Amino acid sequence: MNRKLLALPAVVAMIAPVLTACGGSSGDSATGGATIVVGTTDQIVATKDEEAPLDPAASYDIAGWNVLGNVFQTLLSYPRTGTTPVPDAASHCGFTDRASETYACDLRPGLQFSNGDPLTSSDVKFSVDRQIAIADPNGPSSLLDNVDRVETQGASRVVFQLKTPDTTFPFKLATPAAAIVDHQVYPAKKTYTGYRLVGSGPYSLTSWKAGDQAVFTANSHYKGAFTINNARIDLRFFKDSAAMVAALKAGSIDLTNRTMTPQEIAGFQDNTSDKYDLVEAPGAEIRYLVFNMKDPTVSQLAVRKAVAQVVDRQALVRDVYARTSVPLYSMVPQGIVGHTNSFFDLYHDPSVTAARQTLQAAHITLPVTLHMSYTTDHYGESTAAEFSELQRQLQASGLFKVTLKGVPWSTYDPDVIKGDYSVYGMGWFPDFPDPDSYLGPFFGKDTFLGNSYDNATIEKQIIPAERKVANRGSLTADFEQAQQIIAEQIPFLPLWQGRQYLAAKSDITGTEWALNASSQMQFWELGRGVSQ
Incomplete structure (x- = not known):
C-alpha cells in the first residue's frame, strides 16, 4: 500500500x-x-x-x-x-x-x-x-x-x-x-x-x-x-506537471519536486500501489494579492477593503486546491511566531453587503473595474484556475468588473518590479524560518513587489525593534501589531498557505x-x- x-x-x-x-x-x-x-x-x-x-x-x-x-x-x-x-x-x-x-x-x-x-x-x-x-x-x-x-x-x-x-x-x-x-x-x-x-x-x-x-x-x-x-543528481525540467507525473510512473524519473496539481496529489494519496511514496512537509509557502498604491483605482482604501470583504478563501482552497492548502488570514503563516487571523478579525466571513456599504460610503461608482494579473508558469498550473475563481467571486458580488491577464514569469517578474500591474498575484517562500522573513522583505525602499507602499511604524519601529531581540518567541505582540496594520491598510491580501x-x-x-x-x-x- x-x-x-x-x-x-x-x-x-x-x-x-x-x-x-x-x-x-x-x-x-x-x-x-x-x-x-x-x-x-x-x-x-x-x-x-x-x-x-x-x-x-x-x-x-x-x-x-x-x-x-x-x-x-x-x-x-x-x-x-x-x-x-x-x-x-x-x-x-x-x-x-x-x-x-x-x-x-x-x-x-x-x-x-x-x-x-x-x-x-x-x-x-x-x-x-x-x-x-x-x-x-x-x-x-x-x-x-x-x-x-x-x-x-x-x-x-x-x-x-x-x-x-x-x-x-x-x-x-x-x-x-x-x-x-x-x-x-x-x-x-x-x-x-x-x-x-x-x-x-x-x-x-x-x-x-x-x-x-x-x-x-x-x-x-x-x-x-x-x-x-548519491553520486549524481539529474534535474529534468518539464513543461507541465502531467508530463512530470507520467515520467515518474513510467520510471524515467525517481521523484517529483515542484509542482504537482491538487488532483495529482490526491491521486497519489488514493493510490494503493507500493511503488510510490507521497511525502508531505509542513508548508512555509504563502500566496497573496498585491495592490499597487500608484494605481488610481486600488489606491483607494475602500476598494481594497471591499475586495477583502468579498474574497472567499475557504471556497478557493476547496474548489481550486482540493484542500492541499489552507486559508490564510495573515501575512505571517500558521506555525510561525506572530501569526494571527487579523484579516478575519477585521472582515469576518465574506459579505457582499458589507463590501457594498464600504464602497457606497466612499462614494465609489459601481461596478469597480479591476485589472488582475498573474504569472502563468511560476507558481504551478493551478494559478490560472485560482485567478478565475477570484474573478468569479468578485464579479458574482455585482460590485466589480474584473479583467485577467496571464503573463510568463520572464516578463512578469521585471514588470512587477517596474510597477506595471494594478492587482497581481505573488507567492512567497521564506528566506529563513522566522517571522521577520514574512515582514522585512515586504517593506522599505525599492522592494521586489513594486507596489509603492511604505509604513513608517513597521519600517522604522517594529522591524528595528524585533531585530534586537534574541528570544524570538517573546515577539508575539510586535508581529501581531504589524499584522494588524497590514489588515487595516491592505497593501497585500493573504489568500492561502500551502503544504x-x-x-x-x-x-x-x-x-x-x-x-x-x-x-x-x-x-x-x-x-x-x-x-x-
Whole structure:
C-alpha cells in the first residue's frame, strides 16, 4: 500500500535564538554510484531582463535557490531537524558583542571551490561586498543591506560589522544571498551571466540545458556539515506537471519536486500501489494579492477593503486546491511566531453587503473595474484556475468588473518590479524560518513587489525593534501589531498557505529530509535503497 510520509516539522511556533552556532560534522561522502533523477516544472531561463538566473546576486526565487543551495556553500546552513542554523563552511560563528552588531565566523580548514581554488575569508568578504555592490533589482541584496562592512582577520576569520542590531543575521547567512563565490571567477561589480557555476557546496554543476536537463555531480572538494548520499543528481525540467507525473510512473524519473496539481496529489494519496511514496512537509509557502498604491483605482482604501470583504478563501482552497492548502488570514503563516487571523478579525466571513456599504460610503461608482494579473508558469498550473475563481467571486458580488491577464514569469517578474500591474498575484517562500522573513522583505525602499507602499511604524519601529531581540518567541505582540496594520491598510491580501509534496519511487531514501526549513530542496539527502 502507498505510504504517506510526514516529514519532520520544518516550521515551528518558537524559533530558538541564534547567538552562537558551533560544532558540525565534516561532510563525509556516502555517494556510491547512485544517480537520482528529480523532476520539476520550474523553469530557469536566461532572458534579456535576467541574464544571470544562477548568479547568487541575481537569483531570488525558490526555483533558483533550489539550485544555488546545492552548489554553493554558506557559512551556516540548516540541519535535518529544527530551524537553528549550524556551521557549514564555518567551523564556528557567533555574536561577539551584547548589542548583536558584530558577528564573527571561523572557517573550516582546507576549504576549496569545485575548480580547486582555495576558499578563504577573502572570498567570503568578496561575496558579501559583491552582493551589496551589485544590488540587482531581481536579487536578494536587501537581506544583507544591514551590513556596514566586512573585515578579514587572517585567511580563516571573517567579521561582520552591522549598522544596527540584528539577531536574525545568522539566518540570513544561511541563505543563498550569502553564497560564497570564487573571487578569481566572479566579477566584483556585475553578474556572472548564463548557466555557469563555481561553488564549494555538495555538488558541481557539470551541464545545463535550459528547459531540458541539468546534471549535478558530487563535489569531491566539499568539506562541510552534510553527508552526500548519491553520486549524481539529474534535474529534468518539464513543461507541465502531467508530463512530470507520467515520467515518474513510467520510471524515467525517481521523484517529483515542484509542482504537482491538487488532483495529482490526491491521486497519489488514493493510490494503493507500493511503488510510490507521497511525502508531505509542513508548508512555509504563502500566496497573496498585491495592490499597487500608484494605481488610481486600488489606491483607494475602500476598494481594497471591499475586495477583502468579498474574497472567499475557504471556497478557493476547496474548489481550486482540493484542500492541499489552507486559508490564510495573515501575512505571517500558521506555525510561525506572530501569526494571527487579523484579516478575519477585521472582515469576518465574506459579505457582499458589507463590501457594498464600504464602497457606497466612499462614494465609489459601481461596478469597480479591476485589472488582475498573474504569472502563468511560476507558481504551478493551478494559478490560472485560482485567478478565475477570484474573478468569479468578485464579479458574482455585482460590485466589480474584473479583467485577467496571464503573463510568463520572464516578463512578469521585471514588470512587477517596474510597477506595471494594478492587482497581481505573488507567492512567497521564506528566506529563513522566522517571522521577520514574512515582514522585512515586504517593506522599505525599492522592494521586489513594486507596489509603492511604505509604513513608517513597521519600517522604522517594529522591524528595528524585533531585530534586537534574541528570544524570538517573546515577539508575539510586535508581529501581531504589524499584522494588524497590514489588515487595516491592505497593501497585500493573504489568500492561502500551502503544504509541500514530493512523490517518489519507493526505493528512494531521504525524502523525509529533502526539504529544509525554508522548503528548499537538499539533493544530498536523497539515496537509493531497496524497492518494495
